Amino acid sequence: MKNRLRELRTGKGWSQGDLADKLAVSRQTVNAIETEKYDPSLPLAFRMAKLFKMRVEELFDPDER
């Protein structure tokens, strides 16, 4: 699923490791989501949206793969 995670993360000046720490996941998970190899669960998607203060559908685009 297409997402804006990389764009938002670099906009904040965070590394993948920084974001992983904030979300309590591994760096590999952040990388897999950014490269669209893995779609996160609903709870993780909501944690990401909350972290970036936006709605889930603004972070993920379900119409494009």
Added chain:
Amino acid sequence: MNTPNHPDEIIPGKSDYSIWKDWTVNGWLMVAVFLSVAADILFLHRVREWSPALRGVMALAPFLAIILWVRNFARWVQGMDELHRRITLAAVFFATCTTFFVVVLWHRLEVAGLFQSLVPGGALQSATHPAADPCTVAHVFWLMTLSYVVGHRIFNRRYQ
């Protein structure tokens, strides 16, 4: 926030490998292997005069350790993040299927007399020979460990 558990913590040779973590997760499995080998080699085949109840306890002791290991392993997997939990469960499923397949195949080849024809004289039928019984905890331990590592590599590659 807490750091999630990582599969590499218990795979020797990986940069994140921790012998302490490995022991915490797999310690009871090591105990099960030790008890199984001790029961198979030292006691069950040589102390036939012991009471059936005592021999039964010694034969079942490894399985108590295995139950404790399963509990620790499940807790460790529960502490992973969702991607690693998915990879680990896929690797465990792969290891379980591979082990089941190999043990059943080995048994069928043994029943068919293949090992006896390959090594005449009954050496493979000796109780302490590794080929004599593929179902000991030690055999299953090595088979599952090897197939888990292979399975983990296969499923992990997809997300790198």
